[in-house]
Structure formats: C-alpha cells, structure tokens
Amino acid sequence: MKSPQLDNFLSVLHDSNISKTARLVYLDIKAESQLSHGEFYTSDKLLAAKSGESERTIARALHELEKHNYIYRKTVRKGLDISSRTIIPLK
Numbered sequence: 001m002k003s004p005q006l007d008n009f010l011s012v013l014h015d016s017n018i019s020k021t022a023r024l025v026y027l028d029i030k031a032e033s034q035l036s037h038g039e040f041y042t043s044d045k046l047l048a049a050k051s052g053e054s055e056r057t058i059a060r061a062l063h064e065l066e067k068h069n070y071i072y073r074k075t076v077r078k079g080l081d082i083s084s085r086t087i088i089p090l091k
Contacts, residue, residue: 012091015068018064018068021061022060029089033089040089069090071090072088074088
C-alpha cells in the first residue's frame with residue numbers, strides 16, 4: 001500500500017505536462033524542504049549551480065512547477081532586489 005506522499009511524488013515524476021528539468025528541480029526542492037520542515041529557501045542561481053543548468057532554465061522550470069500547482073513561491077523584495085524567497089512544495 002502506497003502512502004499519500006509517495007503517490008504525490010510519483011505523480012510529479014510521471015506528469016508529462018512538465019519538462020524533465022522541472023521534474024528534477026521539483027525533486028531537489030522536495031528533498032531539501034523535507035530537511036527544513038516543508039519550506040526551502042534558495043535562489044535560481046544556487047539551484048542552477050547545483051543542477052548544472054542555466055539560471056534561465058531554472059526560472060522556466062520554477063514557473064512551470066508553479067503553473068501546475070506543484071510549488072508556491074513567496075518572494076520578499078527590498079526595492080528592486082529580492083531579499084528572500086521561500087519555495088513550498090504543494091504536493
């Protein structure tokens with residue numbers, strides 16, 4: 001018998017509506033969020049460095065995940081600069 005968390009995890013892996021890059025980014029976010037009580041604090045630059053992708057590719061993957069309700073991003077700005085960003089996996 002599968003757990004609800006495993007079902008959600010597998011639904012992301014097999015969702016053909018999102019790119020493979022978005023799936024890998026999601027898996028990284030999900031794993032990191034498990035270590036920090038459900039939230040993950042990072043930048044596109046750090047995710048890009050970790051995955052070997054460009055910042056632009058990461059930004060597109062995050063947008064894709066948000067569009068399909070896999071993540072929620074909360075950004076706090078100071079002027080034009082981002083002071084912090086939280087990514088919360090929804091599934």
